[in-house]
Amino acid sequence: MTRLSAINLTLWRGPNCLFEELSFQVDAGSLLLVRGSNGSGKTTLLRVLSGLTRPETGHVEWCGESIEKTRQTFGAALAYFGHADGLKADLTVTHNLEFSAQLFGQSGEQIPGLLNALNLSQCAQLETRYLSAGQKRRTALARVLMSDAALWLLDEPVTNLDAAGREYVEDRLHAHVAGGGLAIAATHEDIRITSESPDEIFLGDGA
Amino acid sequence: MAEFFAMGGYAQFVWGAFGIWFVCVIFNIVAARRKFRISVERATMAAARHHHRTTRKMKQQNDT
Amino acid sequence: MNLSRFFAAIVRRELQIAFKRWGDLASPLMFFVMVASLFPLALSPQHEMLRNLGPAVLWIAALLATLLSLNALFRGDIEDGSMEQLVLSPYPLALAIFGKTVAHWLLNGLPLVMLAPALAVTYYLPVEGVRALSLTLLIGTPTLSLLGAVGAALTAGVRQSGGLLALLVLPLMLPVLMFGARATDLAGSGEQITGPLYLLSALLLLALSLLPLASAAAIRISLD
């Protein structure tokens, strides 16, 4: 059973409690939105779920096993779209994506198509230092979209996107979830992939 | 007595070494006490803040 | 992709990026040359004295040049988020870190090894001394890179870490420096140096087996 479970997560940052005894689970074929104001810990929660940040108490399980014990299998099942883009400024868009394709064990033949769909094909041979913030976000998004990972962790996936790009991302997200994938997105905007609204958790004082 | 303090001509070295040792012992006691006092103050402040927050929460619940 | 292909991909990418930044690549080397040429100017260019000081000065200059290049080893990757991607990839992080360290040595250590004989001549080292210098640097600088990687990983998340990095790694690098410089000195006066060479090799093997794991652990802490 592909399932991501958060069990009793607690994390303090200095004197502030970001979340306490937080438990939830995401099953195959569903999308979870993490909502909350700025600084409420959305990004931190995603980092905890990915295993980058260690919670003070509690743990995260992937398919029933703690992600700290199964780093390799969990890593193979995870595509992480973080706060930072993860692009090398000195390499071209294509070079950056080809390296990610290698990490995912793919040939990278779908890169031109993806760039096209994300309206990036004109900068495919450009070093990413010359891209705008929005173009960098879309390049980073292309990395997630080309992976065949079961779990997508997305930090503000539709911010900085135009209407067409946003629609494309929502379509791909829908296809991913409909195909039995899992997705967790931290966002301050609404993301609609079906007629009914997805599950949400709220962090911080918004509760 | 003067002979004892003279330390056979090694007075400056022997007394210097013992002086450094006792300064270190006393410094360590003072530093540890200071560290403890600061930690208690900080924890007291944190506890007070937490107390404030919980009472505020309870108030809100009572209001609604 | 198997592990050796992954390792090769990491090294290739590091080299690719480094060759786009000639300035960053050249400055530690220039530093090495300059520090080495400051000593004869500050002291007095007497052959005898320079020959005595040469091994130590050249080794210390190499050590400082390595230190200078270390500060940026992981910083860029952490700032732009590509380290997160490596940590979350299904491959062992220690291998990725090791790949980056190997690339660091190829780009910084190896040029030092190749430059050193030219500088040794300006210190009037005898032929045996020059050979010993190259040999000890060849075995010693990889250990320096591996040790430095641990320090760079520990301080990667810290602002203003230059001085801290030096404070952390210089004591750890001391044995390499002592064996390297002393062996060069001994060889210059016509003695056998197989002993220190074996010791340097042993240090390298120990560093190879343990330090990439320590660096990987340090990177996880810095990213947290």
Added chain:
Amino acid sequence: MWNWFHKLASPPHFYRLAGIFSPWMLWSSLILIAIGTYGGLVLAPADYQQGEGFRIIYVHVPSSYLSTMIYALMAVTSGIGLIWRIKLAHAVAASAAPIGASFTAVSLLTGMLWGKPMWGTYWEWDPRLTSELILLFIYFGYMSLRASFEDISKADRAGGLLAVVGVVNLPIIHYSVIWWSSLHQGPSIKKLDAPSISGDMLWPLLLLIAASTLFFGALLLYRVRAEVLDREHNSRWVQDLLGEMPGAG
């Protein structure tokens, strides 16, 4: 056994116990230090070679011993903290470091004061003093690294890793200094050792070693209590404790 260990490692339990023990340990260690000092300065006879100057041994050896013992303790507790994720173990390592650094400095300074009458110079690059100097650098590195992190748990893990890497390196450094100085200097330089120590010279030394260990233990407990408060000030028991008696000391 395991149960007992877990109970001791629980912060509130430790905090209470350490609060009871540390004053007793501190006072008894101070009394023993006073007795040992009297024994070393007054009762012990002068050495037939070094005269009265040998009395520096009574402060140099205990502080040298403490400097290495404390680092070993830091490495072990850091390892425990990293492997089993016990906050208390990290707190012990963090508390031990400043005490260890101060005794390392004392060991260096008293060694220099001993070296002047022995060698005719305050500083000689002899293996023991050199290793002690590098140990001091390592202590400073550990403390600066800890200080550069705002988050205590990050400081714990980073410092712990450095302590463990350092403990592998210390013997390497020590033996390379010995090798290096064996090439350097002839046998004319004598090491800082008391030659053929007799019984009435020995007992103050042993007493001072034991007393300074006890003194370290008392300080350690005192400091670990503070570190426990730093790590736990969000938890219920600390709030209850400090709420009951404000400014508890």
